[in-house]
Every structure is written in structure tokens, then in C-alpha cells.
Amino acid sequence: xxxxxxxxxxxxxxxxxxxxxxxxxxxxxxxxxxxxxxxxxxxxxxxxxxxxxxxxxxxxxxxxxxxxxxxxxxxxxxxxxxxxxxxxxxxxxxxxxxxxxxxxxxxxxxxxxxxxxxxxxxxxxxxxxxxxxxxxxxxxxxxxxxxxxxxxxxxxxxxxxxxxxxxxxxxxxxxxxxxxxxxxxxxxxxxxxxxxxxxxxxxxxxxxxxxxxxxxxxxxxxxxxxxxxxxxxxxxxxxxxxxxxxxxxxxxxxxxxxxxxxxxxxxxxxxxxxxx
Numbered sequence: 621x622x623x624x625x626x627x628x629x630x631x632x633x634x635x636x637x638x639x640x641x642x643x644x645x646x647x648x649x650x651x652x653x654x655x656x657x658x659x660x661x662x663x664x665x666x667x668x669x670x671x672x673x674x675x676x677x678x679x680x681x682x683x684x685x686x687x688x689x690x691x692x693x694x695x696x697x698x699x700x701x702x703x704x705x706x707x708x709x710x711x712x713x714x715x716x717x718x719x720x721x722x723x724x725x726x727x728x729x730x731x732x733x734x735x736x737x738x739x740x741x742x743x744x745x746x747x748x749x750x751x752x753x754x755x756x757x758x759x760x761x762x763x764x765x766x767x768x769x770x771x772x773x774x775x776x777x778x779x780x781x782x783x784x785x786x787x788x789x790x791x792x793x794x795x796x797x798x799x800x801x802x803x804x805x806x807x808x809x810x811x812x813x814x815x816x817x818x819x820x821x822x823x824x825x826x827x828x829x830x831x832x833x834x835x836x837x838x839x840x841x842x843x844x845x846x847x848x849x850x851x852x853x854x855x856x857x858x859x860x861x862x863x864x865x866x867x868x869x870x871x872x873x874x875x876x877x878x879x880x881x882x883x884x885x886x887x888x889x890x891x892x893x894x895x896x
Contacts, residue, residue, distance in 0.1 A: 624652035624846045627687050628839070629680070629710060630699030631660040637880030638832035643697060643839040645883035649861070650843035655691060657683035659701055666831065666875025677706050681713065688717055695846035696721055697839055698750060700728040704742040711749035718753075722845040725754035726838040730762040730772055756793040756851060757786075758838040764796055783809045783817060795820075795841075795855055797834070806863075810855045818852065820859045829869035829879035836881055837862045 626647050633639040640656045647654035659680055663671040687693065696718060701707045714723065727746055729738050736743065747767055751757055761782075762772035768785040770777060783796045793812040798805075803824070810818040840858035845851070868882035 622653050624650075624843070625655060625691055625693050626652050626695050626697065626842055626846050627655045627657065627684070627693040628697040628699060628842075629657045629659060629684065629701070630697065630835070631662055632658055633662050633664055633832070635665045635831075635875070635880070637666070638835045639699060642832040642835040642880075642883065643699070646836050646839035646861070647843050649883055649886060650840065650847070652843045652846055655687050655693065657687065659699070659706060666877035666879050668877065674703065677703065677709050680706055681709055684710075684713055693721060693846075695842045696723045697842040698723065698725045698754075699835060699838075700737075701746070701750075702738055702742065704739065704745050707742060707745040707749060711745075711753060714753050722755045722842065723753055724838050724842040724845065725750055725757045726834055727751070727757055727759050727763050727767070728834075729766055730760075736766075751791060754792065755845065756795065756841060756855070757791060758795050758797070758834065758841065760797050760834055764794075767791075779807070779809055780817070783811045787811050787813060793851060795837075797837070808859060810852065812851060818855075820856065822859065822863045825863065825866040825870070827866055827869045827873075829873045829875075829881065830866065831878045831880050833862055833866065833881055836865060836883065 628640050628643040630640040630643060633641060644654040657680055659675055661673040662669050701710060729743055731737050743766060759767060764782050765772040765774060768782060779796055779798060786794045796809040798807040805821045806824045807819055807821040810820060837858050840861045841854045844854035844857050864885045865881040865883060868885035873879045
């Protein structure tokens with residue numbers, strides 16, 4: 621709805637599976653109004669990325685400026701920020717203008733082969749400048765390992781230990797996702813300072829179509845936060861949404877590679893109000 625405007629600062633995946641397009645689809649599914657500040661264009665499909673085009677820092681800032689001048693968001697999601705100067709600009713801007721706005725950070729730092737997507741200085745800028753501003757962070761396993769200072773290729777570290785070390789760093793809250801673990805269930809751990817760990821377990825969905833899962837989960841969290849729901853409720857709703865979006869791909873999928881999750885799964889349970 622128009623009373624729930626959300627700004628996503630993220631890249632464009634032109635296949636529509638991840639990045640700002642996945643965010644907008646998710647916001648709409650939750651009844652929120654999506655707005656964007658574009659950081660890069662990734663030319664890709666389900667078979668992979670073919671090219672990236674970076675947006676310059678002044679243009680990114682200009683996009684954020686015009687949103688805040690006229691359409692102040694109720695919540696903000698931060699996705700991929702590759703350049704160090706962009707990270708510092710966004711952090712500076714949010715420190716000044718968004719102290720009262722929930723911020724969800726999906727710290728996109730690693731490629732699927734565990735190779736860094738960001739330079740070492742950009743990774744450190746993300747950890748030192750953006751993470752302290754976030755209401756919650758949503759790293760995958762390799763990204764969580766980088767945040768706590770471990771080798772991202774190391775997969776023997778227990779999920780609970782990672783969660784404890786995240787809290788020990790003073791991070792406000794995080795969801796440590798279980799998708800990279802080879803367990804029967806897909807268990808995410810939600811941690812928040814001063815509170816007990818919450819384990820969110822669902823049966824692992826056997827599907828190759830997982831492109832955009834991280835973007836969609838974090839977008840679902842920020843949508844509920846924009847509506848005034850608690851952090852725990854927002855995380856629980858997001859877990860349910862992404863599980864259903866994955867399950868739907870077993871029935872129907874797109875592309876010949878790693879296809880997108882189904883952001884429209886919920887519409888199957890609703891009457892078609894456009895029929896006349």
C-alpha cells in the first residue's frame with residue numbers, strides 16, 4: 621500500500637530474479653510500495669552474469685536524495701554496494717538522515733564460488749560502517765564467515781558458534797541462514813542482542829531454482845518492518861514467504877539454469893479479482 625514506502629539501495633539483475641526487481645516484487649506481495657536507488661546493472665540470465673555496469677557515486681546519492689526529499693521511506697533495504705566510496709557515501713547519508721528508520725542489510729560480499737565480490741577495503745567498510753547502522757543483517761554462510769573474520773570456504777564452523785560470534789561483535793541482530801549447510805532441514809538462526817536465539821526450521825526444499833533467495837528473504841523482512849511489525853515477527857513472516865516461494869518452483873520454473881524463486885506463489889490462493 622502507498623502508506624508503506626520502502627527504499628531499496630541495490631543493483632539490477634535484468635533477469636528479474638534478484639536485486640532490486642526481486643525486492644520490488646516482494647514489497648508488492650506484502651502490500652508495500654517500493655522505491656529504488658540503483659547501484660549497478662548486472663546483465664545476466666539463469667545461466668550467469670555476462671557483464672556489470674557500475675553507477676557512479678553522485679548518481680546513486682542523487683537517487684537517494686530525491687526519495688528523501690519527497691517520498692521519505694518507512695524502511696530501507698541495502699543490497700549490493702561494490703565500490704568503497706559508495707559504501708561510505710551511503711553510510712554517511714543514513715547516519716544523518718535515517719536514524720529513525722529500520723534498515724535491513726543484505727551484505728552481498730561473496731560470489732557463489734566463495735571468491736570475494738568486493739575488495740578487502742570495501743569489505744571492511746561494509747563491516748565497520750554499514751553493519752552498525754543495520755537493524756538486522758542477513759548474511760549467507762560465506763558472508764557470515766567473512767564478517768567474523770574466518771575463511772569463507774571453511775564450512776565446519778557450527779551455525780550456533782557463528783551466531784554467538786556475530787552477537788559478540790555487538791551487531792544488533794542477524795539471521796544466520798542455513799541454506800549452505802547439508803542438513804535435512806533448512807534451519808535459520810535469528811539472534812538479537814539481549815534475547816534468546818530463535819531456530820527457524822523448515823524441511824529443505826529440493827529445487828535448483830534458488831536465484832534471489834537472499835534478496836527475497838531480506839526484502840520480506842523489511843516489508844514487515846515498514847508495516848510496524850516487530851523484528852521477530854518480521855523474520856518469521858519472511859522465512860515462511862521464502863519457503864513457499866521455493867516450494868512453488870518445484871511445480872513451475874523458468875530458465876535453463878538456476879532459475880528464480882516464485883514471488884507470486886501467494887496469488888494461487890486468492891480469487892482473481894481482475895476477472896469480469
